[in-house]
Amino acid sequence: MLELKLYQLDYPLLSLMIFIPVLGSFLLLFIRNAANVRWIALAFSVVELGLCLPLLMNFDNSTPHMQFGESLSWIPAWNINYTLGVDGISVLFVALTTLLTTISIMVSWTAIQDRVREFMIALLFLEAGMIGVFVSLDLFLFYIFWEAMLIPMYLLIGVWGGPNRLYAAVKFFLYTLVGSVLMLVGIIAVYFAAGNTFDVLAIMNHKFSHTFQMWVFAAFFVAFAVKVPMFPFHTWLPDAHVEAPTAGSILLAGILIKMGAYGFLRFSLPFFPDATIAWTPAIMTLSVIAIIYGAYMAFAQTDFKKLIAYSSVSHMGFVTLGIFALNLQGLEGGILQMLNHGISTGALFLAVGVIYERTHTRLIADYGGIAAKAPVYAAFLLIITLSSIGLPGTNGFVGEFMILLGAFLYSKPYAVIASLGIILGAGYMLWLYQRIAFGTITNPHNERLTDMNSREVAAAFPLVALVFILGLYPNAALRVMHASVANLVQQVNAKVQTAPAVAQTLSTLTGN
Amino acid sequence: MFSMYQQFLQTILPILPEVIMITVALTVLIFDFFLEKDRKNVLGWYSLAGVIIAAYASYNLMSMSGTFFEGTFLLDPFSVFFKFVFYVACGLGILVSINYLKHEDIHRGEYYALMLFATTGMMMMASAGDLITLYLGLELMALSSYVLAGFMRSDNRSNEAAIKYLVLGAFSSGIMLYGMSLLYGLSGTTKLSGILAFLRGADLANPVIFLALIMLIVSFGFKVAAAPFHQWAPDVYEGAPTPVAAFMSAGPKVAGFAVLLRIFLYALEPLREHSSALLAGLAFLTMAVGNIMALSQTNIKRMLAYSSIAHAGYALVGLAAGGSEGAASVMLYVGIYALMNMGAFGVVIMLRKAGERGEEIADFAGLGKTNKTVAFLMLIFMFSLTGIPPLAGFVGKFYIFKSAVEAGLVWLAVAGVLFSAISAYFYLRVIMVMYMHEPKAEFKLLQSPSLALALAISVTAVIVIGVYPTALLNFARASITGIL
Numbered sequence: 001m002l003e004l005k006l007y008q009l010d011y012p013l014l015s016l017m018i019f020i021p022v023l024g025s026f027l028l029l030f031i032r033n034a035a036n037v038r039w040i041a042l043a044f045s046v047v048e049l050g051l052c053l054p055l056l057m058n059f060d061n062s063t064p065h066m067q068f069g070e071s072l073s074w075i076p077a078w079n080i081n082y083t084l085g086v087d088g089i090s091v092l093f094v095a096l097t098t099l100l101t102t103i104s105i106m107v108s109w110t111a112i113q114d115r116v117r118e119f120m121i122a123l124l125f126l127e128a129g130m131i132g133v134f135v136s137l138d139l140f141l142f143y144i145f146w147e148a149m150l151i152p153m154y155l156l157i158g159v160w161g162g163p164n165r166l167y168a169a170v171k172f173f174l175y176t177l178v179g180s181v182l183m184l185v186g187i188i189a190v191y192f193a194a195g196n197t198f199d200v201l202a203i204m205n206h207k208f209s210h211t212f213q214m215w216v217f218a219a220f221f222v223a224f225a226v227k228v229p230m231f232p233f234h235t236w237l238p239d240a241h242v243e244a245p246t247a248g249s250i251l252l253a254g255i256l257i258k259m260g261a262y263g264f265l266r267f268s269l270p271f272f273p274d275a276t277i278a279w280t281p282a283i284m285t286l287s288v289i290a291i292i293y294g295a296y297m298a299f300a301q302t303d304f305k306k307l308i309a310y311s312s313v314s315h316m317g318f319v320t321l322g323i324f325a326l327n328l329q330g331l332e333g334g335i336l337q338m339l340n341h342g343i344s345t346g347a348l349f350l351a352v353g354v355i356y357e358r359t360h361t362r363l364i365a366d367y368g369g370i371a372a373k374a375p376v377y378a379a380f381l382l383i384i385t386l387s388s389i390g391l392p393g394t395n396g397f398v399g400e401f402m403i404l405l406g407a408f409l410y411s412k413p414y415a416v417i418a419s420l421g422i423i424l425g426a427g428y429m430l431w432l433y434q435r436i437a438f439g440t441i442t443n444p445h446n447e448r449l450t451d452m453n454s455r456e457v458a459a460a461f462p463l464v465a466l467v468f469i470l471g472l473y474p475n476a477a478l479r480v481m482h483a484s485v486a487n488l489v490q491q492v493n494a495k496v497q498t499a500p501a502v503a504q505t506l507s508t509l510t511g512n
Numbered sequence: 513m514f515s516m517y518q519q520f521l522q523t524i525l526p527i528l529p530e531v532i533m534i535t536v537a538l539t540v541l542i543f544d545f546f547l548e549k550d551r552k553n554v555l556g557w558y559s560l561a562g563v564i565i566a567a568y569a570s571y572n573l574m575s576m577s578g579t580f581f582e583g584t585f586l587l588d589p590f591s592v593f594f595k596f597v598f599y600v601a602c603g604l605g606i607l608v609s610i611n612y613l614k615h616e617d618i619h620r621g622e623y624y625a626l627m628l629f630a631t632t633g634m635m636m637m638a639s640a641g642d643l644i645t646l647y648l649g650l651e652l653m654a655l656s657s658y659v660l661a662g663f664m665r666s667d668n669r670s671n672e673a674a675i676k677y678l679v680l681g682a683f684s685s686g687i688m689l690y691g692m693s694l695l696y697g698l699s700g701t702t703k704l705s706g707i708l709a710f711l712r713g714a715d716l717a718n719p720v721i722f723l724a725l726i727m728l729i730v731s732f733g734f735k736v737a738a739a740p741f742h743q744w745a746p747d748v749y750e751g752a753p754t755p756v757a758a759f760m761s762a763g764p765k766v767a768g769f770a771v772l773l774r775i776f777l778y779a780l781e782p783l784r785e786h787s788s789a790l791l792a793g794l795a796f797l798t799m800a801v802g803n804i805m806a807l808s809q810t811n812i813k814r815m816l817a818y819s820s821i822a823h824a825g826y827a828l829v830g831l832a833a834g835g836s837e838g839a840a841s842v843m844l845y846v847g848i849y850a851l852m853n854m855g856a857f858g859v860v861i862m863l864r865k866a867g868e869r870g871e872e873i874a875d876f877a878g879l880g881k882t883n884k885t886v887a888f889l890m891l892i893f894m895f896s897l898t899g900i901p902p903l904a905g906f907v908g909k910f911y912i913f914k915s916a917v918e919a920g921l922v923w924l925a926v927a928g929v930l931f932s933a934i935s936a937y938f939y940l941r942v943i944m945v946m947y948m949h950e951p952k953a954e955f956k957l958l959q960s961p962s963l964a965l966a967l968a969i970s971v972t973a974v975i976v977i978g979v980y981p982t983a984l985l986n987f988a989r990a991s992i993t994g995i996l
Contacts, residue, residue, distance in 0.1 A: 075982050077989055078914070115881075140910075144901040151895055154940070158948050159880075166948055170940060177936050181929035184910070188917045188925070 002201050002487070004069035004085050004137065009058065012070050014084040014135045017051050017094065020044060021101075021124040021131075028124070034116040038109060041120035045102040048127065052095045059091055061479050064487030066137060066201065067091075074141070079196050083137040088484030089265055089335060090134040092477060093258060096342050097134065099462060100254040101127040103346065104247035106459040107353050111246055112160060119160055122152040123247060130255050134262065139187045139198040146259070147180055153248065153256065161243040168236075168243035175236040179226035186219030190271065204270045207495060217275035220268050221283075227260030230283075230320060231290035234313045241309035242362070246353030249305065253312055254346035258338045261319050265335070265488065269323075273492040276326070283324045284407075284414050290317030291421035298428040304355075304362045307432060308348050311388065314421055315341045321418055322403035326492060330406020331485045336477055337399030340470060344387040344396060347463040351381050354456050355436075358449055364432065369441035373449040378437045380452065380460050385433045387467045389426045395470035526580045526587045528573065529566040529595065530632050530639075536562030537628035544621025552619040556610040556962070559624040560603055563631070567599040583703050584642040593991035594638035594770040597847045598763055602631040604854040604966045605759035608861050611960035612755050618664055626663075627759065630656035634767035638774075643692045643702040646771060650688075650735070653764055654681050661752040661760070673751025680744040684734030691727025694720055704779040711782040725783055728775060729790055736768035736824045738794050739801035746805075749817035750871075757813055758857030761820040762850035769827055769846050776831065777839055784834060792832035792924055798825030799931040806938045812860050812873050815938060816853070819897060822935060823849050829928050830912045833919035836992050841911040843988040848908040848977060855970030856893040859886060862957045873942055878951025886957060887946045889971050894939040896974045899932050904977035911985070 024044030031037050060067060066085030074082040086094060104123060112119045129152065132145030150173055158169030191198055193216075194206040208216070226233045237257070241249050269276050294314030301307035315337070322334025354377060355370070356362055371378035383394070390396035400422060408415035441447060452460070470477055524531055540555050547554060570592055577588045605627060613619040629652060636649025658681065662674025696702055698720060699710035714721065730741060737745040749757040776787050802822025809815035827849070830842035863870035870876075879887040896905035909932060916925040977984055 074980075075985065077982065077985050118884075144906075147901050147906070151900060154943075155947065158944060166944055169948075170937065170944070173940060174933065174936060178930065178933045181933050182926070185913065185917065185922070185925050185929055188910075188914050189922070191914070192918060 002065055002087075002204060004066045004071065004083065004201060006069040006071060008068055009054065013051065013055060013068050014086065014131075015070055017048060017055075017098075017131050018084075018128050018135070020048055020051070021128040025121040025124040025128075028117055028121050031117065034113075037117045037120050038105070041124060042102070042105050044124060045098070045105050045127065049098040049102050052098050055086070055091065056095060056480075059086075059088075059480065061088065062483060064088065064483045069137075074138075078140070078198075080140045080198055081138050082141060083199065084135045085137045086135055088481040089488075090262070092335070092339055092480060093134045093255070093262060093342075094131055096258075096339060097127065097130045097255050100250055100342065100346050101130075103350065103459045103463070104250050106455060107250070107350055108245065108247045109455060111353060111357050115159065119156070119247075122155050123251075126152040126156070126251060130251070130259075133259055137200045139190065139200060139203070139267075141198075142200075143180075143184060143187060147177075149256070150176055150180075153252070156248040157240055157244045160245040161248070163243075164239070165243040168239040171236045172240040175226050175233070179223040179233070182219045183223035186216045186223075189216050189219075200266070204491065208272065210274050213272040213275035214278065217268060217272040217279060220263065220272075221279070224260040224263040224268065225286075227263070228257055228316050228320060229260070229313065230286050231293055231313065231317070232286075234290070234294075237313060238306050238309040241312070241349075242303060242305045246349055246356070249349040249352070250346045253308070253349055254342040257312065257316060258342060261316070261323060261334065261338055264320070264323055265331070269326075269488060270491045270495075273495045276324070276492065277496060280324050280326065280410075284321060284410070287317045287321040287324065288414055288417045288421075290314065291321070291418050292424070295421050295424035295428060299424070299431075302363055302365060304352050304364055304367075304432075304436075305349070306362075307364070307428065308345060308352065311425065311428065312341070312345055314425060315345070315388075317421070318400060318403050318418065321414065322399075322406050325403070325406035325410040326489070327406050327409055328485060328489055329402050329409065331489065332478055332481060333399050333402025333404075333406055335481055335485065336470070336474060337396075337403060339477055340387070340395040340399045343463050343466045343470070344384055347380075347384040347460060347467075348388065350456075350460055350463070351377070351384060354452055359443075359445060364435050366443050367436040367446065368443065369437075369439045370446055370449055371437040372441070373446060374451040376451045376457065380464065381437060382433060383464055383467060385429045387471070389429050390422060393468070393471050395467050395474070397471060398474040526573065526576065526578075526585060529569045530635055532562060532566040532569055533628050533632040533635070536566075537625040537632070540621050540625045540628070544625075547621070549619065550614075552621060553610045553614065553962075555621050555624050556606050559628055560606045562628065563599050563603045563606070567596065567603075570595050570599070579641055583705065584640070584645045585636075586639050586641040589991040589993055590774070591635075591638040591770070593843055593847075593988060594766065595635050597766050597850055598631050598634045598638070600847075601759060601762035601766065601850045601854065602627060604851075604858070604970060605755060605763065607962045607966035607969075608758055608854070608858045609753075609755035610962040611958060612753065612861050612963075615958060616664060616753065618753070623660070623663060626656040626660050629653075630660065630759075631763065634763055634770075637767045638770040640771070640774070641704055643696065643704070643707075647685075647689065647692065650767075650771070651685065653767060654685065654735075657681075657756075657760055657764055660756045661748055663756060664753050667751075669751035670753065671751075673748045676744055676751075677748045680734065684731045684741070687727050687734075688731030691724045691731060694724035694727065698724070704774065707779045708781060711780065714782075716782060721783065722786065725780060725787060726790070728780075729787070729794065732768055732772050732775075733794060736765050736772065736827075737821050738824050738828060739798040739821060742798070742801060742821045745821055746814045746817040749820075750811060750813045754813065754857060754861045754871075757817070758854055758861070761816070761853050761857065765820065765824060766846040766850055769824075769831070769842055772831055773839055773842060777834055788832050788834055791828055792921060795825050795828035795832050795924060796927055798822070798828055799928060800825075803931045803935045803938075806935065809938070810873055811871050812863075812876070812942070813871055815873065815942075816856060816860070819935070819938070820853060822931065823853070823897075826909060826912050826928060826932070829916050829921070829924050832924065833912075833915040833921055835915070835919060836989075837915040837918055839992045840985075840989045841908075841915040843991060844911050844981075844985060845908040847984065847988070848904045848974075851970050851973045851977075852893050852896045852903075852905055855889065855967060855974065856897065858963060858967045858970065859890045859893065862886060862959065862963060864956050864958050873945055875952075876942060876945045877949040878946070880947035882951050883957055886967075889967055890946060891943050892971055892974060894942050896978070898936045898939045900936075902975075902978045904974045904981070907978055907981040907985075 633653030806818035
């Protein structure tokens with residue numbers, strides 16, 4: 001049984017992390033000068049990033065319990081509490097959120113010229129919402145952050161996006177909202193079934209009936225599957241990515257779509273273990289379809305951003321494949337892959353942003369031969385491409401390897417088909433790199449192309465560093481999550497009521 | 513002599529707020545004669561002061577509760593809660609009207625008097641312990657609203673709105689009276705408590721009882737604009753002066769729900785089984801019609817009219833759920849709804865183009881660039897109406913759906929959340945037009961301190977209730993004692 005370790009530090013670290021960006025956005029309301037707005041927004045995001053230091057330094061890897069807990073009564077009539085806490089899974093995403101938000105502000109420095117203040121306010125609000133989603137341990141509070149995030153993201157896409165932004169913004173909003181509201185009914189049902197509580201840790205200990213689990217799992221599943229996005233709920237993603245400004249794409253790919261997978265880990269698996277096992281074959285199949293379909297679609301794209309969007313569908317297929325393999329290897333691989341994808345896809349969108357700001361085109365055919373003009377950029381893109389492919393030595397390799405291992409233990413055909421996805425991934429990414437960086441310059445505009453400037457290098461550097469750190473020493477992330485993931489596997493295992501055969505398999509696997 | 517005077521005071525004390533409202537309304541009519549045309553806004557502030565004093569009186573009467581005037585007038589926490597909602601609706605209604613009336617050159621004292629009369633009618637409805645009092649309150653409210661809807665005499669649409677509202681309103685009042693007379697014929701009393709006592713001992717299979725139930729549902733369906741009895745609402749909202757539409761969507765509608773709660777959860781409580789099923793069906797249909805019809809509207813007032821139909825549908829979900837939680841959820845919901853809807857209408861009132869009223873959604877184009885504050889307020893109201901946290905609209909909807917799930921109406925809760933997801937489309941369109949379209953020429957806002965004050969109050973309430981609903985929630989939950 002998980003506990004919430006309350007007030008370990010003498011200051012409310014997690015609340016600070018939620019409210020510092022909010023404070024920043026309020027402050028920005030009174031700043032008129034665009035240059036000042038940028039610096040203040042950056043300062044707040046850096047402070048936020050700095051708060052990761054006490055978070056990670058004081059984090060205890062050895063325990064699966066929720067740490068840095070805070071709990072206040074919020075709406076006593078409904079037994080709703082403001083409960084926060086992080087474990088080995090969420091702490092990683094809190095850190096990634098602060099990093100990617102800082103990078104997003106840096107890449108928007110010159111790209112955003114229109115309504116800078118509103119842009120930065122939206123970004124900081126979004127950051128508060130994202131942190132809130134990862135640290136909430138009350139279902140109601142979680143839902144508040146989960147939905148509140150839609151507002152700034154809708155505005156980021158709709159106001160600062162590309163030509164077809166209106167369509168993309170509405171599609172993004174409606175898809176996510178429809179999924180979420182069904183989860184809301186599910187949350188209410190859980191509240192009554194678990195004895196009038198929204199407390200996540202208490203609900204984890206409650207055993208729901210099998211029928212109840214099947215229905216409510218489905219309600220939660222829709223919300224998370226749209227967010228991931230899993231095939232066939234993915235169609236909003238390419239539109240949203242293509243139209244979003246660079247910062248929006250980075251956060252969308254880096255953090256927002258991870259929340260779906262995080263939802264599976266935090267809620268679906270521990271709350272509804274029976275339903276999870278019953279649904280697993282279907283979800284594994286959808287994951288494999290997503291891997292192949294996303295890769296296949298990526299081959300056909302002529303738009304740089306759209307190609308990455310489809311590659312995200314494929315990569316997130318790996319994540320769900322790993323999670324629903326329901327063994328230690330798969331789960332840890334899935335979580336690692338979530339981090340890796342956040343890093344490498346964030347970096348890829350950064351790369352798109354850099355070149356788009358110079359050429360104002362995203363069509364792959366308009367590039368070509370730019371390695372000669374922008375060698376630093378070409379090197380950066382190469383590293384990220386290789387990381388996205390999963391070359392050994394880069395971060396992508398470890399995650400995918402562990403996922404395949406987990407999937408193999410679950411069922412061999414899934415692992416075999418999924419590994420085809422890796423080959424396809426290598427194909428479309430290398431082909432993409434070849435078309436962009438090599439060959440001769442066909443587009444005369446690219447003759448005057450300038451290389452990455454120091455601000456862009458500074459934004460890209462942490463991501464490149466992480467590619468190698470996690471590639472060469474994955475334990476840096478694995479040891480943080482290990483206790484929590486092991487506990488999760490055990491939790492699912494212990495609560496399974498109706499499928500003894502599967503439970504047995506699980507225990508033999510985790511015993512390994 | 514002195515003791516008689518004291519006795520008189522004692523007698524009218526329970527209705528002191530109503531007496532204050534009526535007195536202010538009558539004096540407004542008198543003062544109107546002595547005021548120059550361009551100084552009529554004094555009457556607005558005077559009426560507002562009256563509303564605040566009445567609210568203060570109600571506040572002081574909160575400790576007093578009981579039945580008065582032979583059981584025809586109930587002073588209970590339930591009625592007090594609704595009276596506060598009416599004060600807010602009336603107060604905000606006055607604030608948004610002051611400059612608008614001047615601008616449209618219809619600034620006459622009767623306007624404020626009618627508004628106060630209508631509010632008094634609503635207060636009587638909430639306090640009615642008897643079908644006759646209830647009907648009197650309802651007609652006082654309705655007759656005042658008919659005149660208010662047609663207040664812009666030179667405008668054909670306003671006249672049309674008034675006539676349409678009058679004819680359909682009278683029609684529904686007739687049906688209501690028919691239903692009430694059936695109940696009286698059966699039970700021999702017009703007292704709600706008497707009807708409850710009669711029904712507890714009656715043979716509920718009696719088709720006449722069922723007929724009375726249907727008639728009451730139909731007539732109140734008209735009053736709160738529930739589908740399929742909603743057709744009047746869009747035309748009336750569109751034609752009526754915008755502040756009147758704002759007031760009507762908040763005040764009379766909420767009053768309708770006060771009566772619905774009192775009748776269906778208290779007086780006709782033994783018929784719960786039938787009424788719940790009928791109300792659930794009505795709720796589903798109302799949400800469907802309101803949300804789906806709103807999708808295709810290009811006129812912001814018509815859009816808000818259909819949106820208010822949809823919101824009546826959500827409130828009906830709570831009514832169908834019934835019980836103490838259902839009742840409290842409806843009360844919380846209508847209170848929040850009144851605030852956010854007044855806010856949204858307040859922004860519409862501001863909208864002018866080339867001296868004319870701007871009523872098309874397209875008229876909002878580029879507001880996010882030309883007037884950031886007003887656009888941001890509208891953004892807050894639209895997201896709150898959609899029900900996106902952390903705004904008040906979400907809290908209201910959450911409570912409604914929570915009580916529906918608790919009452920076993922899961923299908924209705926699922927339908928409700930899906931319809932509210934659909935509603936995001938038309939609310940978002942307003943935001944999209946404001947922020948994502950380029951401004952058009954000839955765009956001017958009608959700005960005034962009173963309007964700014966009204967918007968500031970509603971936006972603050974929408975955000976504060978959204979983030980910290982406990983105070984209002986506890987007030988609503990403590991106020992249901994009167995009907996259960």
